[in-house]
Amino acid sequence: MRVLTVDDSRTILAMLQHTLAGAGYEVLQAENGQEGLDVLGAENVDVVITDINMPIMDGIEFIKNVRASGQYQSLPILILTTETSQDKRDQGRAAGGTGWIVKPFDPDKLLSVIKKVSH
């Protein structure tokens, strides 16, 4: 199972990597939406976890692009968000996000959410 993690924060990427790799997932990383699209263009990915606030291409645009690609309509995309407000999350969902994970994430919760949306 391969998880693409998209976040401009190396700390978050490192923590995701640690938790996911520890649970046996193969982890791919991208630092913004554009990089995320590049990875999706080149690699097979089973689940995507993406931040919203990112330079170059933010998470919302990224999700829209993924869903528009045709190839990835059924790819589970989880939105990483620290937002207390519902705003970003709703925008993410409207763009096609499958679910969300709230930062700071609890490792067990993260894994259970991934299980929840993936086959």
Place this chain on the structure above:
Amino acid sequence: MSELDEFKATYFDECSELLAELEEQFLAIEAGDKDPERLHAVFRAIHSIKGGAGAFGFTGLVKFAHSFETLLDFVRDGRIELDPKVLTLCIRSSDLVADFVSAAQDGRELEDGYGGEQKAEFEALCNPDGAEEEDPEDFDIEFTPVMVGGADLAEDEDVFENPPLNLIADGDLDAALGDAEDDLANADVVFAGDGTDGAPEFGAAADAWTLTFTPLPALFERANDPLLLFRELSIVGDSQVNADIREIPELNDFEPFQPYCQWVITLKGDDVTEERIREVFEFVEGDCEIEVTPPGVLSERQTSILVGEIGPADGAPAPKSPPAPKQELDDVVDTAAPEASDDAPSFADLAGALGVDMAAEPVPEVEPSAEEVAAAKAAAAPKEEPVVAAAPVPEKIETPGPEASKGPAFGSATAKPKATDSKPPVQSIRVDLDKVDRVVNMVGELVITQSMLTQQMDETLRDKYQELVRGIEVLAQTTRGLQDSVMAIRAQPVKSVFSRMPRLVRELASKTGKKIKLEMVGENTEIDKTVIEQLSDPLTHMIRNSADHGIEDAEKRASRRKPETGTITLSAEQAGGNILIIVEDDGGGINRERVLALAKEKGVVAPDQTPTDEQIDNLIFAPGFSTVTEVSDLSGRGVGMDVVLSNIKKIGGSVHVRSNPGRGTRMTLRLPLTLAVLDVMLVSVAGCPYVVPLSSIVETIQAGRAEFGKVPSGSRLLQIRGEYVPVVDLATRFAMHTDAEEKDRFVVLCEAEGTNKLAIIVDEIIGQQQVVIKSSEENYERIDGIAGGTILGDGQVALIVDVQGLKTSRVNHRSSAAA
């Protein structure tokens, strides 16, 4: 150092970058730059600092950053104008963020209320009315259950906008579905209770929750999947999932993203609460209609779905095919005891087909009468919100408890900052690859200057300036060390590329239907980062090629008495100044007849040529060459292997294939350890300097002592230790005139790949040295037989001889190897 400390180290690294970024952005904004991207960058920086701080439980920092972020959000939205006063506040606040960060890093606590003044200002700006600001610590989503209230249908009527799905099987359906499906299609009802007596009214199970679930298209558009939800429900309690599939159209009319089914699920278990159920559906809230009723309660809507029939009151046609066995609604309503019926159509099969876990116990089914339901249905009419349950909600509703998600993650709840007992984190910095490359390049030049200096040392100088000589020797040593260290910065284990291959092989195996295993050797071999980045595609192509064309199908393997499972071995090893990456399979080998025939047909090889076996094998790398006449799913598009060659050449490597018919194929990539510096032998031809990569040189011989032979075509061969090696005179090859006497010239015996050697004749051998490679393609254009250029210590340009290229370009010269 613990993982937590490592993450913290990463975080503080990142913070200092972000703080520097903040400063830069604010400076530019202060200088009058109005680019909105600057504000976005500032916002993101604070946001990232806050995000990480939350993970480590740096509460003070989180709170301050959160308030600051709120202000920035207002500013970037234009709700607050970024006037000089606000800008000053922002800059001052960035400093405070830096204070918080450095306090966190040192494990200090800042005094309570640090930054309180600024926070008050943020507050006053963002919230002039003084409304409560949300608590920044509360990162968890508050779960707000859609509570089930009284079941006043008249009230509900207004709430629902969308008409409920038509639950009636259309007449057409019968035609569309076969008899077997008919049964399913008409097996409307399915209430899975547990059959216990004494269930309360409405026929609901006494101890099971009941859910009706109707997805909307949005659910599928967001890649949610009902099956996953059911799986999740089965974790919450014992679940029984029943699908209403009557709306499924003919295959031709089937739209993948349209919801055609609805489900009724019963859920039993001590831990089942409405909250837990709603939590399962957290991500699909609004993308489906869900109704949850506690044990002993069935809503009107649920009843209607369970009954699966809407009477003529709705104007809907009654099902044409035999309706499911009906029981009097009395059974349900009055006696309040669902009657178990063995012969009722079961959904177990269907659920099984859908991959849903079914409880093992028999499924009693309840069938209220059509009339009753019709009445209920008519009353319940269009709805948009989940119907409200008719019964009081059980009192013991547990508080929604994602217990684990409260508080800082990664065990930082206990991670009270204490500078004394934590080791200093390993410091690391992030450097642009460009900068590293600049260093690599300059070190390269330094190496050359140093070797030039060494060359200038003639005997007289050595005697006269011993100190100087010793200094230069030390310089040489230090330079070497420096070079190695710089190269180490760029080196990475090939594991990062290799690790992608097992999955590829698995996929290939399943696509081709062959059994293939992948063995990997030497994953820790280190190689230049740029080389690694360029390796992925070629390796993918090579492994595809092996799986698709190499490994035979099971039958053929059996007939060749090979194990059923084919093996592809991927290995990496260092060989001198090169890294060898080898892809080897135990498949059928290259079909040389076919390759040659195809090559001639495509004009890759002239009709009258008879290339050696090895040359034929390597034809698979010729551009536009593919041995498969039909394009297959995996490889064989006619691009692929030539891409391998061009990619590998681009990074200064070479590819060689050796096939053993019936036994397997071995493809070897020879890659330079580093892209920047090359160990070479400096030679001269007609007075011009050339360099030959040292890694390809086997030995050098004085031409006067070498034995040459001639073949009828006129080509010369070098005879050495019983082997005949084709000869290339560089002077002739590069069309230069040399005055050197034949006997004084030198033969450089090279071996670029495999056993196919090549003898190069040069005028003079000058010595060995290291050179920094300059690409001829980047600076001029590709030259046949030349791999690039370099600048020598004395400023002269020397061309790098491309041994492999010289060999390939003489493919039309017949070469005969005695070996």
